[in-house]
Amino acid sequence: MAAIITARQLGKRYGNFKAVDGISFEIGEGECFGFLGPNGAGKTSTVRMIHCVSPVTSGTLTVSGMAAHVDNRAVKQQTGVIPQEITLDNDLTVRENLQVHAHFFAIPRAEAQRRIDGLLKFVELEKKRDSRIDQLSTGMKRRLLIARALLNQPRIIIADEPTTGLDPQARHLIWQRLRQLKGQGTTLVLTTQYMEEAQQLCDRIVIMHQGRILKEGVPARLIAEEIGREVAEIRAAPDQDERLLAELAPLARGHERVGDTLYLYSDDGRALMKKVLELDLPATVHRPASLEDVFLKLTGRGLIE
């Protein structure tokens, strides 16, 4: 797979604050690549440099063989951006929003009209074409942002937390549309705080924290490597740890104590759960390991502010 985006020791600094601290990654053409991380991890700063609205402070960043910088109109011409915030034009209707946007990509009028009709269908907003933006729900606004990002038939789509604040139906619709685009060969660059979203969409992810990449890999493999297949969460007071761990630790591949919960990681939880039953610990949840466990293990389970 040929790389379409390559970063080497990429850094971003705002005054004295290092938002991105020398990260390197490669994104292949047609891949869905996810940046995961808590607030302030540097995800948005990174993708803003990729789509050329924020200057690179240090290192190199190449997009489609071109150096990314704020005056690179050629990169912007082939990139579609689904922003984190709703940046629709409130003074215009749904259709006018798309028409005005199409101008900036030099799409001829008739062609723009054809694409707008197709895209409104794609995001299921045909009936709202003449509505004002304030008459749309948040989910509809987010869908319109997707349609807008696709107007220029981009090679690369940047989706910066595309489902924040949406209900499950709207979220699933957006996931389906993004998967469809990926199926058509578009490269997807996603940032998210939702582990489920990353698991649903991404071929590869990096977990970022404080401007650095902590881990890179395929979601399923990361879970297997870092956590295992299953997690047992036992609610028990910390003073029980010694007694519990003496019995349970040999049956697990790792454990962690956070607040009122003892986490035990395993590849095959049957022996472990048998022991849990023997010890009579009813406040126990046994579940498959998820990307969330990896994320919390790497970035810490405490609050990040």
Added chain:
Amino acid sequence: MNFSHRILYVFWRNMVSYKRFVLTTFLASLIQPLFYLITFGIGMGAYIGHFGGKPYLYFLVPGVLITSVMMTASFECMYGTFVKMIHEKLYDSLIATPASAEDAVAGDIAWAAFRGLFSGSLMMIVAIFMGILPVSIISVLLLVLLMVFVGVLFGSLAMIVTSFAPNFDFFSYYSELVMTPMLFFSGVFFPLDNFPGWMKTLAQFMPLTHAVAIARAIFNGDYTRGLLFNFLVIVVLEVVTFLIGVRLMKKRLIK
């Protein structure tokens, strides 16, 4: 500086949006200047009588015309741009397209100049209906051209203010401390001749003084050599403020 033809598309976006507000702004941009014309022109004008052989209104109309261009263009680049930048995040979506920050800002200044021209032209039409006519059709065309220049100048100045405005309230400093004094010390309502020397000097530093002097000369057809200087001041200020305004806004938009 990275300008392109996309400035036109930014202008076009504003045009599409404006069609919904055209009626309300129509009234708003007419009321204040009309108020000046009636109170100063007709009310006070009755006491003043003639000015250089012509009724006072011939003195007043060109000044009010330019003032209305100044007000409209300034407010467009302050409140209008601020809302688009901070509240609606429109600039963010513009600069994610092949348009540059420079295109976006220049497009808004061009738009402000157009809005200014629109208000000024309305005033001119009102004046014509009141029987106060520019000397010739050439004068009308030159006034239109001048209004565009003045619109770009005040739009750019306001852009500079907007580039470091933390919030809406900040704009009242500019309008109260800069625009209002300019209105009274730039010879809009009365000639500067009777001011003490230092005040006359101060007036020379106000762009409105020069704009009004040119407008009045064009309106009444009394061209003098001194106008060249006035025009030079306008052009130089315009280029400088435009470039500074664009640069400062870019600094605010691109981080």
